[in-house]
Amino acid sequence: MEIWQKLLETLSTENGFWNPLIWLVAVVIAYLIIYILRGYGKKECKEKTEQTKAFLSGNPEYEKEKMHIKGSNIYWGFTESLKWVYDLLEKMHTENVSDFILWFVIVMGIIFLLVGVI
Amino acid sequence: MSIEQLIQDIVTHSPALIIAIPLLGAFLTPLISRINDKIRNIFVILTVGLTGFIAFLLSYDVLINGNIHSYVFGGGRSVIALPSGSSFAIRILFEVDGLNAFMIIIGAILAFVGVIYSYSFMKGNTGLDKYYTLILLMIAGMFGMMLTGDMFNFFVFLEITSISSCALIAFWTNKGKSIEAGFKYIVISTIGALFVLFAIALLYGKYNALNMAVLANSIDIVNNGFIDKTALVLLISGLAMKAGIVPMHMWLPDAYGRAPSSVTIILIGTTQASLYALFRVCFTLYGSQLTQTLKYIRFNLGGSTVIFDIRLNGVFALIIIVLAILTIVVGVLMALKQNNLKRMIAFAAIAEIGYMFLAVGAWVWVIGSEHGMVALKGGIFHIINDALDIGLLFLVAGAIYYVTKETSLNKMGGLARNMKYTTIFFVIGLLAVSGMPPMNGFASKLLIYESIYHVNPILSIIAILCSILLLAIFVKVFHSAFLGPKIPKFDKVKEAPISMLIAMGMIACLIIFFGLFPNFIVENIVEPAANAIIDNSSYISHIIGGA
Numbered sequence: 001m002e003i004w005q006k007l008l009e010t011l012s013t014e015n016g017f018w019n020p021l022i023w024l025v026a027v028v029i030a031y032l033i034i035y036i037l038r039g040y041g042k043k044e045c046k047e048k049t050e051q052t053k054a055f056l057s058g059n060p061e062y063e064k065e066k067m068h069i070k071g072s073n074i075y076w077g078f079t080e081s082l083k084w085v086y087d088l089l090e091k092m093h094t095e096n097v098s099d100f101i102l103w104f105v106i107v108m109g110i111i112f113l114l115v116g117v118i
Numbered sequence: 119m120s121i122e123q124l125i126q127d128i129v130t131h132s133p134a135l136i137i138a139i140p141l142l143g144a145f146l147t148p149l150i151s152r153i154n155d156k157i158r159n160i161f162v163i164l165t166v167g168l169t170g171f172i173a174f175l176l177s178y179d180v181l182i183n184g185n186i187h188s189y190v191f192g193g194g195r196s197v198i199a200l201p202s203g204s205s206f207a208i209r210i211l212f213e214v215d216g217l218n219a220f221m222i223i224i225g226a227i228l229a230f231v232g233v234i235y236s237y238s239f240m241k242g243n244t245g246l247d248k249y250y251t252l253i254l255l256m257i258a259g260m261f262g263m264m265l266t267g268d269m270f271n272f273f274v275f276l277e278i279t280s281i282s283s284c285a286l287i288a289f290w291t292n293k294g295k296s297i298e299a300g301f302k303y304i305v306i307s308t309i310g311a312l313f314v315l316f317a318i319a320l321l322y323g324k325y326n327a328l329n330m331a332v333l334a335n336s337i338d339i340v341n342n343g344f345i346d347k348t349a350l351v352l353l354i355s356g357l358a359m360k361a362g363i364v365p366m367h368m369w370l371p372d373a374y375g376r377a378p379s380s381v382t383i384i385l386i387g388t389t390q391a392s393l394y395a396l397f398r399v400c401f402t403l404y405g406s407q408l409t410q411t412l413k414y415i416r417f418n419l420g421g422s423t424v425i426f427d428i429r430l431n432g433v434f435a436l437i438i439i440v441l442a443i444l445t446i447v448v449g450v451l452m453a454l455k456q457n458n459l460k461r462m463i464a465f466a467a468i469a470e471i472g473y474m475f476l477a478v479g480a481w482v483w484v485i486g487s488e489h490g491m492v493a494l495k496g497g498i499f500h501i502i503n504d505a506l507d508i509g510l511l512f513l514v515a516g517a518i519y520y521v522t523k524e525t526s527l528n529k530m531g532g533l534a535r536n537m538k539y540t541t542i543f544f545v546i547g548l549l550a551v552s553g554m555p556p557m558n559g560f561a562s563k564l565l566i567y568e569s570i571y572h573v574n575p576i577l578s579i580i581a582i583l584c585s586i587l588l589l590a591i592f593v594k595v596f597h598s599a600f601l602g603p604k605i606p607k608f609d610k611v612k613e614a615p616i617s618m619l620i621a622m623g624m625i626a627c628l629i630i631f632f633g634l635f636p637n638f639i640v641e642n643i644v645e646p647a648a649n650a651i652i653d654n655s656s657y658i659s660h661i662i663g664g665a
Contacts (some may be wrong), residue, residue, distance in 0.1 A: 007638050011636045016568065018564055018636065020636070049505065065603050065605065070533070070598065071527025071595075075454060075596045082451070086451070086455060097302050100306055103304075103365040103366055103368070104366050105659060106477065107358070108313075108352070114437060115350060
């Protein structure tokens with residue numbers, strides 16, 4: 001009994017608290033509310049009819065195998081808009097071990113300056 | 119002899135046994151290999167299991183009973199009396215406080231899971247006698263780094279770990295990239311270790327001591343502190359590179375990405391051992407110097423003189439926070455761009471190291487305050503969470519590679535249909551690493567976000583945004599690898615073998631347990647480690663005065 005009490009204790013974060021079990025109860029209640037609201041929805045929707053097919057503005061639907069979005073296409077817009085950052089990062093990641101050491105020397109030099117050895 | 123007495127004896131000698139058992143096992147493995155491969159694999163699992171069991175016994179005694187253990191190697195308890203009237207034990211000495219005990223728990227979990235996973239994952243490879251010998255050597259080295267109380271001994275274990283890790287990273291010698299990664303790793307490790315050795319030599323030259331507690335008691339950066347400050351910079355730089363802090367992280371994606379997944383999970387432990395050493399140096403060796411003034415800077419403003427008091431903790435905090443933010447941002451942005459699954463997880467691992475570093479930086483900045491303590495707890499809690507979460511994701515990546523022989527996300531898809539358990543484990547890892555409730559990552563990140571907000575709200579915002587990006591990164595993996603239509607070439611793909619599922623399941627269970635009962639973990643495991651960081655006087659006084 002004592003061990004259960006200890007396990008169920010709430011984590012205090014100084015300004016707040018976190019108890020996953022309270023969170024789980026809240027999530028269950030939220031899902032119940034969603035389920036009840038769903039019951040008020042329209043009943044006319046029928047599965048496996050035109051109603052549930054994807055609308056592609058009149059374009060033909062590809063075969064399923066061809067419709068899978070590849071990893072490199074996901075977040076293309078994000079990486080494209082941050083191209084200047086990625087250009088910088090790629091210049092930094094040269095994969096050359098001599099450059100790895102150069103970065104080490106630079107960081108060490110900066111820490112030497114900050115700690116006041118130099 | 120009663121069982122209690124036996125356990126007590128084991129606990130007394132545990133610091134030595136935790137190193138000796140895997141070391142002995144390493145040298146026995148090639149011999150047992152000659153009998154039978156299966157017996158060798160079981161022998162290695164039992165050896166690591168026994169080591170882990172002893173590590174847990176020791177950790178229990180330190181964390182729950184609050185004992186600090188010291189263990190003297192070299193026969194007898196030789197003590198040297200100092201002119202000041204105090205004394206200290208000579209020869210190699212291991213000292214285990216809350217921080218060491220916390221770290222060996224991580225090491226034990228990762229090592230045990232790693233060898234169980236290896237059972238099936240490495241099946242069919244040649245040279246497995248060498249593989250298991252190196253694995254056991256790496257485990258012995260990792261535990262040595264986590265347990266030793268002697269600076270030179272630390273360097274020796276650092277070298278043992280580096281050499282065995284290098285050989286294991288390059289284990290798949292038929293792949294050129296693995297050999298390249300191994301080469302990069304050994305160059306970086308050797309240079310890092312060289313600077314650590316240089317720093318140790320400087321401290322030895324000045325204080326004629328190698329024991330960490332003795333050095334911590336002697337170091338004085340204010341009076342004639344040139345050598346101490348130089349040694350500090352060399353130690354921080356060398357260990358930060360081994361811990362994978364940006365911009366010295368570039369070896370890590372290669373090493374983590376090219377090593378077999380069963381090796382990668384133990385490599386996480388060795389990287390964290392370097393992080394532990396960094397904390398030990400900053401907060402135990404130089405702990406009593408943290409609030410010392412490095413320099414006064416005077417300005418004349420409108421006739422009145424303004425004096426800035428530059429203290430070591432301020433400089434430390436500045437260095438740590440800047441490096442931490444760089445580590446998080448660069449790690450996350452680079453992970454988002456990757457299409458190689460293991461490299462992507464490796465960059466995410468770099469970002470996660472940044473979170474730990476950020477929390478510790480916040481503690482150093484507001485040293486002594488309540489927020490600082492919350493930050494420190496969050497940072498330390500995140501060390502174990504990161505090991506579990508990133509470890510699980512690497513194991514999932516290994517399982518995918520095992521069944522598909524693919525690492526590129528562009529060539530994957532629809533695997534959830536054939537790999538149901540692996541998919542569930544991936545989702546658990548995904549939620550945990552991106553700090554989603556109710557997983558363990560959320561609890562530690564919540565502590566970090568809240569406490570660093572008091573240092574600077576912008577830091578908190580950056581940390582939260584990067585965590586959201588981490589979620590986006592692993593949603594990309596989930597979509598690319600597991601969802602979508604069935605890909606014809608993966609029609610015959612089957613679920614990963616049972617030993618790999620057991621290994622992944624063990625970590626997933628721990629993630630859920632840590633997530634559901636965070637306060638239990640924080641109170642019993644994290645807090646003693648945090649107290650060990652804050653109070654270096656207990657560590658010192660346990661040795662000074664005769665051990």
